[in-house]
Amino acid sequence: MSTGFKTDPVQLEILVQRFRSVAEEMAYALKRTGHTAFVNETGDLGVALISRNGEIFGFPKAIGITMFVSLNYVTVLNAVDDLKQGDIVVFNDPYTTGGVGSHLPDINIFKPIFHGGELICYAYAYVHATDIGGKVAGSLSPSSYEVYQEGLRIPPMKLYRAGQPNQDFLDLFFANCRIPEDNWGDIGAMVTAVNLGEQRVGELVGRYGRDELWQAIDDALDYSEARSRAVIEKIPDGRYRFSDYLEDDVVTGIPIKICVEVIIEGGSMLLDFAGTDVQVRAAFNLYSEGRPHPWMVYKIMFLLLTMDHEIPLNAGLMRPVEVAVPDGSILNCKFPAAIGLRTTLGVRVQDALMGAMARALPEVVPAAGAGYVAPIVFAEPNLVSGGLKVTVIEPMVGGTGATSDSDGVNARDVVDLSNLRNNPTEIVETIAAVKIRRYGLREDSAGAGKYRGGCGKILEFEILSPDCLTTARGMERHRFAPWGLKGGFCGAKAKVLLRPSGAEEFEDIGKIDSLKLSAGDVLQVHTPGGAGYGDPLERDVARIEKDLAGGIISAAAAELDYGIVLNGAGIDRKATEKRRAQLAAGKKDEIDLHRLGPDREEYERLWSDDLWDRFTEILYALPVPFRADVREQLWHRVDQAARNGQQVTPGMLGGYWEDIKVRYNDALGQAARGGE
Structure with a gap:
């Protein structure tokens, strides 16, 4: 570790790793004690250690959502006066927390950690609650246009006072959500996590001393910043532009455009979102206060970590990155705009960012992944309570984009923002009135290329109870396919199919906002594939043989996309070589860096x-x-x-x-x- 800091370099390295390990221990405690499947199986959760100045200095690498280090918590930390030993603060409202609570289902808590009566730092945790009230089961609907429709808003207030639960708050909270017992179980898991963080920080203070620990926190943040700037200095100075789209807001059918210009100058980076669409009357908005919110910058963070694996994962990493965002845009919306689908928006922002960065680093940045994360939320009658039982069936994602030297990963896109896992089929069928009929990779969904994209997946499930409801926020790439690089093909687009009870055929029903279902109905969700990188005619034949054998591509796709000639024994290599040469001769010498697909090209001609x-x-x-x-x-x-x-x-x-x-x-x- 570099010198130039007050903390001894060896001790600083030890403490940096200790901060991370404390955060990871907190995260594992939260996951293992979580009550709902979306927490204890899927892992939609997060934890951190936060400095007195509101910066994250301890953060897990391998569990939960791992993208929030650029958040500054100073607004929310100062929102509640007179914090004492044993207090815990709860919140979820973006508009009263400076955007820290980025949408209402994310229930956040923090606990001040004292030693000898003096504030040392804070322990933080959050979970995604399956339901927080609002107009639909699961709380989030693309068609919501005000935050009031998305559930109970909780400005920062005390969940615990001096170690005792705030029963007045809990009574109000439980009266406004559909599954209070489940939410209470997950809140208890968060409390366990921050209490563990408090214990471990106390041990660190006891071992190293208060002042030494404070100094190490400052040095760890400064060290990450220095290494981050060194990485940015390796990127050619310049201005790199790109744009991408959410293809509609579900309400109007009008595409939502995201424009970005990445400006590199020395060790600093500015992301200028001028030209980005105005806020919409739907749930695809982000409240950022014009600051570098994680949903605007997280792939820059992972790009920097890709270029230097040893940068400590803390807030210092993102200090060199600034943003310029128009007021009243989808990335800097004004109250009371709905913000429930900020994930869908944020994922597409990252596609725009990476499209721009591909102009600067074409050998480093991959082709576009599926850009799709759609939790399938299922609500069924609760015969005990008389209300609804709400379950997340599956967080649906697609394939990642290919890189300059490797294929994309099947059905694992958007893992760069988290370590979310699929829900085990046995668990889903135990807790919800559904039968999973099919769950696997989607053939011919991967964008062709010298290196192909990752496959999307297919989920097919049958409804076993009458009067059920499914919502599926975040369905995208039904119109504009994921873009390829350097001749790589676009990934396959998404689709949703329904076979009503008694029918023989599936019908394409487009995107789901809120869909009523009954016993015997069968729903299929097909997620997009990642895009390819490089000319498909240059793909190694042995890789194509493996893809054919594994059901990744069909024989028809091998012939059409890759120029393969098949005979009864498999691939005819001599005939394939000849056919590929003929196809290559008909191509233009220079290819565009990005392959956008015919639907987007047609739209942009207008x-x-x-x-x-x-x-x-x-x-x-x-x-x-x-x-x-x-x-x-x-x-x-x-x-x-x-x-x-x-x-x-x-x-x-x-x-x-x-x-x-x-x-x-x-x-x-x-x-x-x-x-x-």
């Missing part, structure tokens, strides 16, 4: 960069409450013109706005006068 710039210029000039409505009207005017065969120009769009603007003149004038 929505050129110039047209989009004019569109956002109009919207951002408006007061936030008017933007979503004007956005929808203008978009549909452009879409209708395109259907009539017109290519819309920025000037034409300005004319559409002048037509619409008349309806808003009185309100805009009042806003200009200060709302008098």
